[in-house]
Amino acid sequence: MQSVDAREGGYLTDVAYVRQFCKELAPALLRAACSLNGFAPPPADDFDYCELGCGTGDTTNTLAAANPRSRFAGVDFNAEHVAFARDLAARGALANASFLEHDLARLEPEATPALDYVCAHGVLSWISPATRAALIDFAAARLRPGGVLYVSYNALPGWAAVEPLRRLLRDASESVAGTSVDRARHALATARLLSDAGAEYFASNPAAREMLATALQAGPTYAAHEYLGGEWHPMYFADVATEMSARGLRFVGQLPLYLNYRDVTIPLTLMDVLSGVEDRFAFERLKDFAVNEFFRGDLYMKGGPARDAATAAAFLDETTFGTLVPAANVKREIRLRHHVLRYAGDLFDALVARLAERPATVKELASDPALTPFGPDAVRDAVLHLLLGEQITPMRAATGPAPTGYNRAILDQRLSTSSPVVLASAQAGTGIVVPTLHAVALRLLTGVEPASWPSWIRAFVDRQPLRLQAGDRPVGDKNEQARIIAAEVERFRAARLPKLVALGVVDPVG
Numbered sequence: 001m002q003s004v005d006a007r008e009g010g011y012l013t014d015v016a017y018v019r020q021f022c023k024e025l026a027p028a029l030l031r032a033a034c035s036l037n038g039f040a041p042p043p044a045d046d047f048d049y050c051e052l053g054c055g056t057g058d059t060t061n062t063l064a065a066a067n068p069r070s071r072f073a074g075v076d077f078n079a080e081h082v083a084f085a086r087d088l089a090a091r092g093a094l095a096n097a098s099f100l101e102h103d104l105a106r107l108e109p110e111a112t113p114a115l116d117y118v119c120a121h122g123v124l125s126w127i128s129p130a131t132r133a134a135l136i137d138f139a140a141a142r143l144r145p146g147g148v149l150y151v152s153y154n155a156l157p158g159w160a161a162v163e164p165l166r167r168l169l170r171d172a173s174e175s176v177a178g179t180s181v182d183r184a185r186h187a188l189a190t191a192r193l194l195s196d197a198g199a200e201y202f203a204s205n206p207a208a209r210e211m212l213a214t215a216l217q218a219g220p221t222y223a224a225h226e227y228l229g230g231e232w233h234p235m236y237f238a239d240v241a242t243e244m245s246a247r248g249l250r251f252v253g254q255l256p257l258y259l260n261y262r263d264v265t266i267p268l269t270l271m272d273v274l275s276g277v278e279d280r281f282a283f284e285r286l287k288d289f290a291v292n293e294f295f296r297g298d299l300y301m302k303g304g305p306a307r308d309a310a311t312a313a314a315f316l317d318e319t320t321f322g323t324l325v326p327a328a329n330v331k332r333e334i335r336l337r338h339h340v341l342r343y344a345g346d347l348f349d350a351l352v353a354r355l356a357e358r359p360a361t362v363k364e365l366a367s368d369p370a371l372t373p374f375g376p377d378a379v380r381d382a383v384l385h386l387l388l389g390e391q392i393t394p395m396r397a398a399t400g401p402a403p404t405g406y407n408r409a410i411l412d413q414r415l416s417t418s419s420p421v422v423l424a425s426a427q428a429g430t431g432i433v434v435p436t437l438h439a440v441a442l443r444l445l446t447g448v449e450p451a452s453w454p455s456w457i458r459a460f461v462d463r464q465p466l467r468l469q470a471g472d473r474p475v476g477d478k479n480e481q482a483r484i485i486a487a488e489v490e491r492f493r494a495a496r497l498p499k500l501v502a503l504g505v506v507d508p509v510g
């Protein structure tokens with residue numbers, strides 16, 4: 001089997017990429033990033049969206065299910081990826097998702113409808129400069145005025161100290177026959193031996209040790225796609241932004257959202273050094289050195305009105321926000337790279353309880369009796385902080401059918417801990433990753449008559465080689481396993497299910 005397809009600029013095509021959902025690609029989040037930076041975002045509904053290098057299509061399909069009145073397309077040149085994506089769309093009866101098997105180097109803008117969103121997650125650094133130019137040309141040609149291109153890529157200076165790890169993995173993989181995964185497995189083992197034996201490169205580069213640990217944890221399929229392709233270009237923000245601006249695409253912001261706020265991004269010791277740098281372009285260049293950036297997710301807009309601070313204020317005041325989890329599961333402390341967001345005290349207690357119960361705008365929140373004492377400015381600021389810590393998300397009155405058919409198809413597929421279960425919510429316009437045990441509970445609660453629940457659980461534990469624990473004690477006995485699963489299902493039904501019903505993820509049970 002051919003492991004690297006030279007025709008395609010060296011990106012490997014013999015093994016499928018890992019399945020994953022990229023939450024950054026949700027239009028609701030892209031709109032938030034534009035708005036908070038003062039740029040009028042593309043439409044929230046009835047839009048056209050294209051994901052370039054869509055892999056197995058899990059993100060495109062989930063977003064199509066969660067945005068049923070909009071149209072989604074995914075493009076990838078790996079035939080296995082596209083076949084998988086099409087099959088998932090068909091199983092989920094998605095009429096608004098389509099997939100094209102095509103090389104990004106040869107996209108034909110004239111054959112594509114006008115677009116509001118173009119996204120390429122984890123693509124830019126792994127393709128040749130010519131393919132990168134074709135990708136950006138395509139976005140510049142097909143985006144409507146005010147449309148957005150999101151690109152994420154390996155960034156410099158962060159990768160500078162780690163580039164030799166890539167070289168080591170590439171070189172170590174060369175002597176091995178077999179698939180790219182076989183080669184990656186051997187390369188990872190070689191790097192681990194060197195690191196464990198105290199090789200000076202790893203000893204003096206903690207970042208390389210961490211990156212190797214990440215690759216070992218993510219496994220050889222991920223490592224093959226990350227490190228073994230023929231093209232690999234970590235890039236400076238300034239170089240990407242310059243290529244974009246040459247095609248009329250201007251930088252409008254970054255994801256995760258908190259990175260657009262210097263007071264929660266820059267280490268305290270560097271605040272003064274950067275305080276006079278007002279120009280965003282100049283700031284980003286320095287910021288990447290201040291935080292030693294490894295990976296960036298940037299938004300570029302085609303034309304559109306000038307930046308206006310009122311856009312951010314209007315977004316915060318008029319958007320309906322809600323939680324994806326019950327109040328008890330909203331995190332009260334978020335550790336960012338250099339700062340900690342804390343949601344403690346009476347204001348956050350009242351706010352979290354209110355938003356978890358029912359989505360609301362800042363205006364509605366400020367007039368809630370539990371929150372009026374704090375005043376609208378404090379409420380708005382607290383909402384912003386919850387948003388930056390990703391504990392709340394923009395919501396909308398769901399338009400179009402609830403994606404319960406798509407979610408059923410997801411729940412019906414073989415569950416595996418290596419592929420996350422991602423269910424679509426039309427209210428949130430995005431996907432919700434649920435733990436495997438919750439997916440099992442949902443399968444039971446939404447697909448089986450209550451009278452048959454005990455026998456279903458018993459058949460489930462008999463079928464699965466489950467590794468369960470009661471405290472520190474491993475539980476091998478099947479009767480006890482069935483009792484544990486039944487108790488977990490009940491806990492899930494009481495604590496988690498109502499939220500998923502409220503988010504339109506599943507129909508009410510019973």
Ligand SMILES: C[S@@+](CC[C@H](N)C(=O)[O-])C[C@H]1O[C@@H](n2cnc3c(N)ncnc32)[C@H](O)[C@@H]1O
Binds near residue numbers: 022121122123225
């Ligand atoms: C690192 S994976 C990222 C996949 C997906 N965006 C994600 O984040 O899960 C890069 C993807 O780009 C695709 N790709 C690479 N070069 C391509 C090209 N020249 N034309 C089309 N697809 C390409 C690969 O097949 C792969 O699915």
